Amino acid sequence: MKRVLDRRLFLRTAASATATVITTGGAVVIAASNGAWAMTLSTFDATTARVLLVMTRRLYPHDMLGDVYYAEVVESLDMKAKAEPGLAKTIEEGVAALDRATGVPWLQLSPGGQVEVLKAIERSPFFQMVRGETVVGLYNNKLVWHHFGYQGSSAEFGGYLHRGFQDAGWTMEPDAEASPPPPA
Amino acid sequence: MARYELNDDSVVVVIGSGAGGGTLANELCQKGIKVVLLEAGKRLSPEEFVNDEWAAFVQTAWLDKRTTSGSWRVARDFPNLPAWICKTVGGSTVHWVGASLRFQEHEFKARTIYGAIEGTTLLDWPIGLSDLEPYYAKAEAKMGVTRTNGIPGLPGNNNFKVMYTGAKRLG
Numbered sequence: 001m002k003r004v005l006d007r008r009l010f011l012r013t014a015a016s017a018t019a020t021v022i023t024t025g026g027a028v029v030i031a032a033s034n035g036a037w038a039m040t041l042s043t044f045d046a047t048t049a050r051v052l053l054v055m056t057r058r059l060y061p062h063d064m065l066g067d068v069y070y071a072e073v074v075e076s077l078d079m080k081a082k083a084e085p086g087l088a089k090t091i092e093e094g095v096a097a098l099d100r101a102t103g104v105p106w107l108q109l110s111p112g113g114q115v116e117v118l119k120a121i122e123r124s125p126f127f128q129m130v131r132g133e134t135v136v137g138l139y140n141n142k143l144v145w146h147h148f149g150y151q152g153s154s155a156e157f158g159g160y161l162h163r164g165f166q167d168a169g170w171t172m173e174p175d176a177e178a179s180p181p182p183p184a
Numbered sequence: 185m186a187r188y189e190l191n192d193d194s195v196v197v198v199i200g201s202g203a204g205g206g207t208l209a210n211e212l213c214q215k216g217i218k219v220v221l222l223e224a225g226k227r228l229s230p231e232e233f234v235n236d237e238w239a240a241f242v243q244t245a246w247l248d249k250r251t252t253s254g255s256w257r258v259a260r261d262f263p264n265l266p267a268w269i270c271k272t273v274g275g276s277t278v279h280w281v282g283a284s285l286r287f288q289e290h291e292f293k294a295r296t297i298y299g300a301i302e303g304t305t306l307l308d309w310p311i312g313l314s315d316l317e318p319y320y321a322k323a324e325a326k327m328g329v330t331r332t333n334g335i336p337g338l339p340g341n342n343n344f345k346v347m348y349t350g351a352k353r354l355g
Contacts, residue, residue, distance in 0.1 A: 136238065140237075153236055154235060155233075161339070165341050168346065171342075171348065172345070172352055172353075174340050178340060178348055179348070180336045180338070183336070
């Protein structure tokens with residue numbers, strides 16, 4: 001992905017932008033509506049990119065996450081499909097099956113209708129592959145952690161013990177028998 | 185590393201260097217018994233550990249394909265997912281923090297207490313807590329289990345604090 005902003009600015013603006021899929025000069029591009037980022041795909045056609053962008057969000061919906069994180073999963077799938085023709089075919093057939101399911105193009109269904117169709121195909125290799133790629137690609141993205149309030153690696157900061165291990169301020173404070181003080 | 189003749193039947197071969205195998209091999213060695221300890225994983229030094237869940241999974245877990253069958257969810261959704269136990273010298277004690285709870289008396293009698301559960305083969309254990317207590321005591325002493333043998337308990341994390349609060353409020 002081509003990022004045009006530094007990390008902090010990215011999290012504040014680009015990370016919440018919605019994405020559109022455009023075809024420009026023969027290339028399929030997923031681009032932020034505000035121009036903050038763009039990803040050029042090598043394998044998928046525009047419809048496949050649009051379907052996967054929405055499908056990944058339907059599988060793991062988070063209102064707080066902008067399209068960029070789902071787009072990164074699609075970008076990663078696109079690169080894998082380039083390397084593995086078999087995978088590209090699975091995806092192509094899977095997208096076609098989504099459209100066939102109700103006779104209405106899947107993207108034109110309501111979000112609830114889209115989920116119904118996904119539930120009906122959840123045993124298929126296509127669904128399982130996209131689910132597997134999304135669960136790793138989405139939740140292993142360090143910028144996504146930031147949105148969920150997870151601070152990530154603590155080893156280099158002296159460890160987790162003093163960096164979020166027991167900082168929940170709203171609970172009762174356990175006594176020393178229940179929760180002994182950390183070793184000095 | 186010592187070498188033994190393949191026909192030396194005084195040698196004990198222990199498979200796996202985790203909590204069970206590692207402890208057993210150590211005890212046998214202390215008694216002067218010849219031991220070969222087999223471990224499928226490599227040795228990891230503290231410097232090599234990665235403080236990142238997925239990277240650590242790739243580094244430390246059994247990535248060999250697992251097989252599973254039946255109708256449970258894991259068999260359907262993750263039939264080949266590696267088991268998250270450690271394939272390394274020390275086995276899963278490598279990510280063990282020292283807490284090991286004993287079974288409680290009623291947990292040996294799950295069938296008696298909870299009754300038959302359809303679709304399961306739930307049984308009572310053929311032994312009770314008193315049968316295991318001496319072995320628990322030995323294992324806790326050998327492995328340095330927290331809250332035994334004068335070893336302090338672990339500080340409670342946020343999960344613990346939530347559970348503690350809920351339990352206290354329920355009385």
